[in-house]
Amino acid sequence: MHMNIAVLGTGMVGRALANRLAELGHHVAIGTRNVDATLSHTAKGSMGLEPFKDWIEAQDNVRLATYKKAAVSSDLIVNAVAGMHSISALESIGARDLAGKVLLDLAIPLDLSNGIPPTLVISNDDSLGEQIQRAFPKTRVVKALHTVYYQVMIHPELVPGNHTIFMGGNDAEAKQVVRSVIASFGWPDESIIDLGDITTARATEMYSRLFFALYGKFGTFNFNINVTRATK
Amino acid sequence: MHMNIAVLGTGMVGRALANRLAELGHHVAIGTRNVDATLSHTAKGSMGLEPFKDWIEAQDNVRLATYKKAAVSSDLIVNAVAGMHSISALESIGARDLAGKVLLDLAIPLDLSNGIPPTLVISNDDSLGEQIQRAFPKTRVVKALHTVYYQVMIHPELVPGNHTIFMGGNDAEAKQVVRSVIASFGWPDESIIDLGDITTARATEMYSRLFFALYGKFGTFNFNINVTRATK
Numbered sequence: 001m002h003m004n005i006a007v008l009g010t011g012m013v014g015r016a017l018a019n020r021l022a023e024l025g026h027h028v029a030i031g032t033r034n035v036d037a038t039l040s041h042t043a044k045g046s047m048g049l050e051p052f053k054d055w056i057e058a059q060d061n062v063r064l065a066t067y068k069k070a071a072v073s074s075d076l077i078v079n080a081v082a083g084m085h086s087i088s089a090l091e092s093i094g095a096r097d098l099a100g101k102v103l104l105d106l107a108i109p110l111d112l113s114n115g116i117p118p119t120l121v122i123s124n125d126d127s128l129g130e131q132i133q134r135a136f137p138k139t140r141v142v143k144a145l146h147t148v149y150y151q152v153m154i155h156p157e158l159v160p161g162n163h164t165i166f167m168g169g170n171d172a173e174a175k176q177v178v179r180s181v182i183a184s185f186g187w188p189d190e191s192i193i194d195l196g197d198i199t200t201a202r203a204t205e206m207y208s209r210l211f212f213a214l215y216g217k218f219g220t221f222n223f224n225i226n227v228t229r230a231t232k
Numbered sequence: 233m234h235m236n237i238a239v240l241g242t243g244m245v246g247r248a249l250a251n252r253l254a255e256l257g258h259h260v261a262i263g264t265r266n267v268d269a270t271l272s273h274t275a276k277g278s279m280g281l282e283p284f285k286d287w288i289e290a291q292d293n294v295r296l297a298t299y300k301k302a303a304v305s306s307d308l309i310v311n312a313v314a315g316m317h318s319i320s321a322l323e324s325i326g327a328r329d330l331a332g333k334v335l336l337d338l339a340i341p342l343d344l345s346n347g348i349p350p351t352l353v354i355s356n357d358d359s360l361g362e363q364i365q366r367a368f369p370k371t372r373v374v375k376a377l378h379t380v381y382y383q384v385m386i387h388p389e390l391v392p393g394n395h396t397i398f399m400g401g402n403d404a405e406a407k408q409v410v411r412s413v414i415a416s417f418g419w420p421d422e423s424i425i426d427l428g429d430i431t432t433a434r435a436t437e438m439y440s441r442l443f444f445a446l447y448g449k450f451g452t453f454n455f456n457i458n459v460t461r462a463t464k
Contacts, residue, residue: 072256117435119357123355124352124441125351149451157462158462159460160461160462177336194449195446195449201446202445203444204442205444207353207438207441209356210439213428213434217426217427223461226332227454227455227457228455229391230390230391230449230452230454
């Protein structure tokens with residue numbers, strides 16, 4: 001089923017998700033705080049990211065809009081804004097326009113000010129997923145995909161063998177929508193583990209420390225974990 | 233190679249480790265704060281744990297001693313004291329008697345006062361493993377085994393297929409000792425991932441939240457994760 005999807009965030013992760021969703025036939029609006037400012041940058045970004053204007057000119061089925069305009073006409077919103085700025089981006093849309101929407105939150109509240117591995121701004125007794133759900137109680141927040149590198153999110157075949165992707169959220173119907181999107185990226189149904197309600201975002205956000213430790217060990221982001229258990 | 237091993241902690245985890253290490257031919261002292269008090273409890277403990285006196289009478293090659301006496305004559309110390317009491321148990325041994333010793337720390341600083349899933353008393357910018365290493369700088373601390381249920385630590389075959397066990401610490405020789413103990417429990421060498429120095433204890437201790445989320449999902453502790461990656 002093709003949807004109108006708003007991808008919030010014009011960085012590496014937002015671009016990759018927007019491109020992949022458009023490739024799968026969805027109508028995608030990529031959202032930013034300030035359209036003119038986003039189009040005016042001509043220098044490469046960090047890690048050689050090409051200027052946004054060059055990137056979007058090469059896209060089919062992706063249009064640029066403000067966070068709010070992108071979100072209003074969408075069936076699904078994907079939060080790919082950096083964790084520390086996610087709430088502020090969502091506030092610019094406003095609770096009224098976010099009410100009832102399915103929000104796939106894949107941000108992690110990383111504090112990268114001391115480099116890699118980062119610490120978390122929120123953890124242990126709270127999570128970004130929960131903060132978003134509390135700030136927008138009528139929005140149907142699903143935390144998912146954030147336990148793997150952004151390329152692995154949309155191309156799970158980059159990692160060999162069976163491996164797991166997690167989701168959590170309070171709304172069963174919203175989780176069904178997100179599950180179908182995850183499946184469309186290439187994740188087998190049995191690889192998707194629904195951990196439960198949105199408080200499980202603590203578990204998956206806190207996993208990020210192990211994620212970065214494994215990156216430090218391997219020197220590649222193309223890895224993941226597979227949950228295996230006795231079924232008796 | 234058979235060693236003199238001190239297992240600190242007389243709870244479920246300490247007992248299981250002591251029993252398994254004795255079964256493997258080591259000489260094991262199980263350490264407690266107060267020997268008389270430990271032997272005097274006649275009621276069952278939480279989760280039906282049998283009185284310690286009954287348990288130890290059935291053991292071969294495990295003797296009861298104070299933390300200090302157990303540690304002094306050991307080649308390897310296993311910390312199986314509850315995370316919140318670990319430093320205090322180690323202080324009762326003292327830095328001088330701990331100097332040079334290999335300490336396998338498998339405790340997690342869980343705050344179980346609000347039940348399961350627990351939060352962590354230490355996390356994000358510090359870890360119990362690091363606190364122990366800082367408190368006893370001449371002790372060779374290796375954080376390992378704490379990412380799985382205590383039965384899985386000593387019987388990895390309880391979980392089907394390939395799955396991973398982590399270690400971290402500053403001393404290569406100490407990690408070699410711990411690696412050989414882990415291998416003797418049945419972990420294939422390729423399943424053991426040395427994440428690096430003791431700061432990686434943050435990663436593996438913070439993983440505990442996902443561990444408890446998975447327990448909440450499955451209703452069994454007999455599970456684990458397998459790290460899988462592109463090898464090029």
